Amino acid sequence: MNSKKPVIEIKDVYTRFGDRQVLRGINLNIYPEETFVILGRSGCGKSTLLRHLIGLQKPESGDIHIKGVDIIHADDEKKRQTLLKVGMLFQNGALFNSMTVGDNVALPLKQHTPLELSTIRIMGRIKLDLVGLAEFEHHYPSQLSGGMKKRAALARALAMDPEILFCDEPSAGLDPVVAVGIDQLILKLKSAFKMCIVVVTHELESVFTIADRIALMDGGRIVFLGNKEEMKKSDNPIVRQFIDRKPDQDIIDTEQYFNTLINE
Amino acid sequence: MNKVYEVLGGWGRQLFGFFKSVRQFFLLSWQTFKWLLTAPLSRKKIEWHDVFVQMVRIGVDSLPIVIVISFFIGLILAMQAAYQLHQFGASIYVANLVGVSITRELGPLITAILVSGRCGSAIAAELGTMKVGEEIDALKTMSIDPIGFLAVPRTLAMVVVLPCLTILADLVGIGGGVLFAVTQLEIPFSAYFRQSAEAILAKDFLTGLIKSGVFAVIVSQIGIYQGFQVRGGAEGVGKSTTISVVSAIFLIILADVLFTALFYSTF
Numbered sequence: 001m002n003s004k005k006p007v008i009e010i011k012d013v014y015t016r017f018g019d020r021q022v023l024r025g026i027n028l029n030i031y032p033e034e035t036f037v038i039l040g041r042s043g044c045g046k047s048t049l050l051r052h053l054i055g056l057q058k059p060e061s062g063d064i065h066i067k068g069v070d071i072i073h074a075d076d077e078k079k080r081q082t083l084l085k086v087g088m089l090f091q092n093g094a095l096f097n098s099m100t101v102g103d104n105v106a107l108p109l110k111q112h113t114p115l116e117l118s119t120i121r122i123m124g125r126i127k128l129d130l131v132g133l134a135e136f137e138h139h140y141p142s143q144l145s146g147g148m149k150k151r152a153a154l155a156r157a158l159a160m161d162p163e164i165l166f167c168d169e170p171s172a173g174l175d176p177v178v179a180v181g182i183d184q185l186i187l188k189l190k191s192a193f194k195m196c197i198v199v200v201t202h203e204l205e206s207v208f209t210i211a212d213r214i215a216l217m218d219g220g221r222i223v224f225l226g227n228k229e230e231m232k233k234s235d236n237p238i239v240r241q242f243i244d245r246k247p248d249q250d251i252i253d254t255e256q257y258f259n260t261l262i263n264e
Numbered sequence: 265m266n267k268v269y270e271v272l273g274g275w276g277r278q279l280f281g282f283f284k285s286v287r288q289f290f291l292l293s294w295q296t297f298k299w300l301l302t303a304p305l306s307r308k309k310i311e312w313h314d315v316f317v318q319m320v321r322i323g324v325d326s327l328p329i330v331i332v333i334s335f336f337i338g339l340i341l342a343m344q345a346a347y348q349l350h351q352f353g354a355s356i357y358v359a360n361l362v363g364v365s366i367t368r369e370l371g372p373l374i375t376a377i378l379v380s381g382r383c384g385s386a387i388a389a390e391l392g393t394m395k396v397g398e399e400i401d402a403l404k405t406m407s408i409d410p411i412g413f414l415a416v417p418r419t420l421a422m423v424v425v426l427p428c429l430t431i432l433a434d435l436v437g438i439g440g441g442v443l444f445a446v447t448q449l450e451i452p453f454s455a456y457f458r459q460s461a462e463a464i465l466a467k468d469f470l471t472g473l474i475k476s477g478v479f480a481v482i483v484s485q486i487g488i489y490q491g492f493q494v495r496g497g498a499e500g501v502g503k504s505t506t507i508s509v510v511s512a513i514f515l516i517i518l519a520d521v522l523f524t525a526l527f528y529s530t531f
Contacts, residue, residue: 054405055404055405056401056404056405080407083405083406083407084407086405088402088405088406090398090401090402091398092397092398094397094398094399094401094402095399095402096394096399096402097393097394097397097399098390107406107408108406108407108408111406111407111408111413112407160406
């Protein structure tokens with residue numbers, strides 16, 4: 001579907017935590033300038049996959065290339081260089097509570113660029129303006145509402161002008177109006193900066209607003225990959241369950257249920 | 265039989281867990297140390313501003329409590345010493361006893377224990393909260409090394425400030441002894457001063473400072489390690505904070521025994 005070279009290549013990624021197999025062979029290519037949504041229920045392994053992609057955790061086996069660099073086996077310096085081109089929006093923002101919003105946004109620039117402090121301030125203000133928080137530069141994160149925190153965190157993720165932006169549950173814990181605002185912001189970024197945006201979420205409404213392509217994960221595998229229309233038309237039972245918001249089937253095997261109760 | 269397995273297995277797991285955390289502790293301290301050693305050679309920048317902020321937090325903010333406690337310790341030592349020495353008409357030796365035990369032992373020890381309770385725990389709680397709030401993960405994804413950004417400034421500040429506090433505690437503690445001697449034992453200030461100056465040798469003072477440098481490394485590294493290894497939420501932060509104080513005090517006293525034995529046998 002896309003003739004361009006993928007920016008993110010995920011090959012045969014397996015991960016286990018103790019006895020629990022979390023990822024069972026993930027294969028995925030994500031292309032430049034697309035908004036890619038990884039959808040799945042809680043505990044399906046989507047957050048773990050995201051942690052592999054941003055280099056916080058190594059998978060048990062498999063390869064992940066970001067912009068052609070093998071980030072699992074690359075040395076620290078190479079990994080550092082690659083991650084500079086990646087922005088990450090954490091679920092609860094993960095703003096540094098001891099710093100003002102302005103300092104939060106300025107931090108990556110201070111650390112990684114030789115720019116003058118005054119220049120950094122201006123660049124930080126531009127990013128804050130982009131997310132509509134220009135007048136909150138001198139506020140501390142604790143003085144902001146949930147939605148504002150998330151927007152400030154987005155400004156920080158954009159500070160280094162990343163080519164890839166990862167978002168972990170961007171609208172989780174926000175009221176519907178604010179959540180739509182975040183979705184609109186993501187769409188705006190997409191058209192303004194032409195960056196590759198990877199969103200991990202379980203919220204269907206926002207998926208259908210922002211996604212170019214969607215991957216549905218279940219039990220550590222990708223069970224569906226395609227665009228919105230394909231997803232709506234799909235007759236895959238897991239996709240249908242997700243779209244139609246059906247609860248899990250109750251346990252039918254009464255004997256097994258009895259055994260789990262008496263723990264034998 | 266099952267009970268036996270359960271109990272032994274539990275102990276075994278605890279033992280393994282203990283050795284694992286000891287290993288991780290040394291690994292983390294080594295990383296901090298390595299960072300400091302290699303910083304001048306590479307383009308890594310030490311966050312001097314953060315070092316300064318931490319120095320104020322550890323040093324300046326601890327001043328009142330360190331001054332009051334070490335004054336009391338000096339006073340107590342003088343009273344207890346006088347109680348015995350008085351019987352032999354050797355009250356003037358209170359100056360020796362107070363001076364030597366404060367500079368060699370109690371000054372560094374009390375200061376380190378106070379700072380571990382005040383600041384070691386604060387470091388653990390602060391870093392632990394950052395860990396729980398994904399702030400440390402955020403640092404990593406921004407390609408900022410948490411060791412250089414968080415651990416190094418705190419370690420540096422502690423290693424500089426704790427010996428300084430100890431010098432102050434030494435002086436104030438001796439002052440406590442002076443006060444008691446001059447007012448209660450009717451020893452003139454000049455005689456007490458002369459006696460102290462003769463009794464306290466440079467090496468007494470220096471061994472105390474060496475100890476306090478070691479204590480500084482212990483307090484800062486335990487705090488940082490406990491902060492970084494917090495798991496779970498607020499409960500995990502509380503647990504790590506408590507452990508950081510208890511284990512820091514334990515290690516301070518253990519190190520004190522070793523160093524005192526070393527200084528006793530060599531000097």
